[in-house]
Amino acid sequence: MVRLDANPLISEDVTDDIKWPPTNLDSDEPPLETDFHRNQIDLLIRLLKYWWQDRPDFYISGNLTVYYNEQQLKRRDFRGPDIFVVLGAEKKDRRSWTIWEEGGKYPNVVIELLSSSTATVDRGAKKQLYQDVWRLPNYFWFHPQTMEFAGFHLVNSQYEAITPTETGWLWSEQLELYLGIHERQLRWFSAQGQLMPLPEAAERQRAEQAQQRVERLEEQAEQAQQRAEQAQQRAERLEELLRARGINPDYPPA
Numbered sequence: 001m002v003r004l005d006a007n008p009l010i011s012e013d014v015t016d017d018i019k020w021p022p023t024n025l026d027s028d029e030p031p032l033e034t035d036f037h038r039n040q041i042d043l044l045i046r047l048l049k050y051w052w053q054d055r056p057d058f059y060i061s062g063n064l065t066v067y068y069n070e071q072q073l074k075r076r077d078f079r080g081p082d083i084f085v086v087l088g089a090e091k092k093d094r095r096s097w098t099i100w101e102e103g104g105k106y107p108n109v110v111i112e113l114l115s116s117s118t119a120t121v122d123r124g125a126k127k128q129l130y131q132d133v134w135r136l137p138n139y140f141w142f143h144p145q146t147m148e149f150a151g152f153h154l155v156n157s158q159y160e161a162i163t164p165t166e167t168g169w170l171w172s173e174q175l176e177l178y179l180g181i182h183e184r185q186l187r188w189f190s191a192q193g194q195l196m197p198l199p200e201a202a203e204r205q206r207a208e209q210a211q212q213r214v215e216r217l218e219e220q221a222e223q224a225q226q227r228a229e230q231a232q233q234r235a236e237r238l239e240e241l242l243r244a245r246g247i248n249p250d251y252p253p254a
Contacts, residue, residue: 036144114143
């Protein structure tokens with residue numbers, strides 16, 4: 001973006017007349033329809049944040065408005081994906097995702113949760129927008145109640161369906177992760193097929209492993225102590241035996 005205030009040919013009076021896009025916009029999305037939708041959004045966000053907790057260059061959110069042009073603001077034609085991921089972005093909290101404040105970055109991945117009131121738009125108008133305007137590389141949709149699940153990737157500017165694996169998972173080349181249904185919920189899977197664990201389960205497992213390491217160290221210390229005591233006992237018996245035979249164990253002196 002050209003900084004007009006850095007151009008000596010443009011006076012302050014001119015820049016004062018320029019209408020800049022608004023900034024610091026709040027999200028303006030309708031409330032979620034069901035607990036199924038709310039829980040599913042929260043689950044996928046929590047899982048990826050934990051899985052990538054040491055990674056600083058991504059942003060994931062849900063039911064948050066993505067502002068991408070001024071016409072959208074005038075028409076109040078907001079497009080807040082249920083879940084979206086932006087790679088190469090600063091990991092921080094935001095009030096909305098505003099394209100002109102984020103260096104022109106659009107999401108890399110979007111997941112829409114279908115419902116009776118949104119399915120037509122998600123399969124039609126939104127899919128067209130993501131393909132033609134956002135140039136969104138990966139688009140998925142999932143119905144938390146009917147289990148309808150599909151995914152698309154952009155090939156030569158057109159969406160092509162992602163071929164599912166034998167397990168029904170769909171690959172995201174953007175995230176290098178699979179999406180798949182597990183116990184009637186959409187879940188992330190690693191490239192090796194590992195189910196991404198729940199954060200609380202992962203923390204519990206780490207705590208158990210840490211406790212097991214402590215117990216092993218304590219056991220090793222106890223065994224070392226026992227060996228030392230046994231060696232001391234053998235030395236004392238040998239000294240008693242030598243003295244019983246009239247041999248001074250201290251001679252010759254060390």
